[in-house]
Amino acid sequence: MASYRIIETNKKGQPRIKIIVEYGYDENGKRLRKIKIATLKKLDESNIINAIAQFEKSLGMEQQTFGNTKKITFSQFSEKFMSDYVAVELKVKSRNTYENYLNNGLLEFFGMMKMHKITSTQINLFFVEQKKIKAGSIYEKFAMLNTMFNRAIEWGYIEVNPCAKATKPKRKKTRRINYYTEEQIKQLLHVIPKLHIKHQLQIKIALYCGLRMAEIAGLRFESLDFQNNSIYVDKTLQYDKINKQFFLDTTKTGESRVVYAPQNLMSELKDYVEKKKIKLAKLGEKFNPIYTKNNKPIYLVFSKDNGFPNHPDRMSIQWRDIVKKYNLPYITFHGLRHTFASYMLSKNVNIKVIQEQLGHANIRETLDTYSHIDTSQKQKASDLFSNL
Structure with a gap:
């Protein structure tokens, strides 16, 4: 999995990007990562893609592989998801919301489970328990889980999204808007x-x-x-x-x-x-x-x-x-x-x-x-x- 972010230009005013290539975890569960600062002639999509491809090639990753993908737990993957996707792609307000969802049930229930072993039955059980304690944002938590598993497929950690066969919680009807007469x-x-x-x-x-x-x-x-x-x-x-x-x-x-x-x-x-x-x-x-x-x-x-x-x-x-x-x-x-x-x-x-x-x-x-x-x-x- 490769990602990048734009950083300050060099002394000559040329655009630069920071490329991060991750390829799973080692036997101790430590994330495997390589980083490179690339200077571009022009900051456009073509040059960015080419720079990333050249870096991956130098690492022998033309065919992207992931080491020990079956060892990654939900808790470990959530850290990667938050740092490499949410923090990069979404606004801080969304990041705060996702952090709240993780800390209000998701990590406690799924945290130590291996990503590839999580089943639709376990997801259904989680939401049954959430309903019992009258937890909030149940529909939104399901949507977040679905996004996480889709991202895990894209990054090569799992092959199937267990949310696909789980029972999707019904969205609560919006309460009547409160206002003063x-x-x-x-x-x-x-x-x-x-x-x-x-x-x-x-x-x-x-x-x-x-x-x-x-x-x-x-x-x-x-x-x-x-x-x-x-x-x-x-x-x-x-x-x-x-x-x-x-x-x-x-x-x-x-x-x-x-x-x-x-x-x-x-x-x-x-x-x-x-x-x-x-x-x-x-x-x-x-x-x-x-x-x-x-x-x-x-x-x-x-x-x-x-x-x-x-x-x-x-x-x-x-x-x-x-x-x-x-x-x-x-x-x-x-x-x-x-x-x-x-x-x-x-x-x-x-x-x-x-x-x-x-x-x-x-x-x-x-x-x-x-x-x-x-x-x-x-x-x-x-x-x-x-x-x-």
């Missing part, structure tokens, strides 16, 4: 002034603008346009559990957008940011932000007092505490985004406007997501014929 929104608005200013603003941005939690966490000072009462949404704050570091990533769709906000909210944000700038300027060496790739400090709108990020999930935890303390109807923090969309729809706002505010890839996604209409709206719709 107009009366419940008024109840929330009565509570908001009692909260810490940071929580007030985070809730209002979700409720009035429909931003996702990670988008709110990723807002920087320059994201706010006070002259036009708008917010530029182009980044999300993410946390890499493996490397234990925060970083800014793209939005869910990879696209940026401009979201318009009520003037009162923008005035509150302006006051909040101006006060925060003064506090941060006084910190001196205690200022502890995260940095861009160009080593420039990132000024997050919402952060700890020293400028360091709060975990995006912290917003959700604080929201649950607020709901409980003030006896509000329970919805998730993400439900505030749904509340924004539902309220806009109830007021007959153009669906295209709602789609653009939410940052959905297309209008079909908006229509499918918010196909629910509450009972009062359905009754009003049916009453229209009474006026004919």
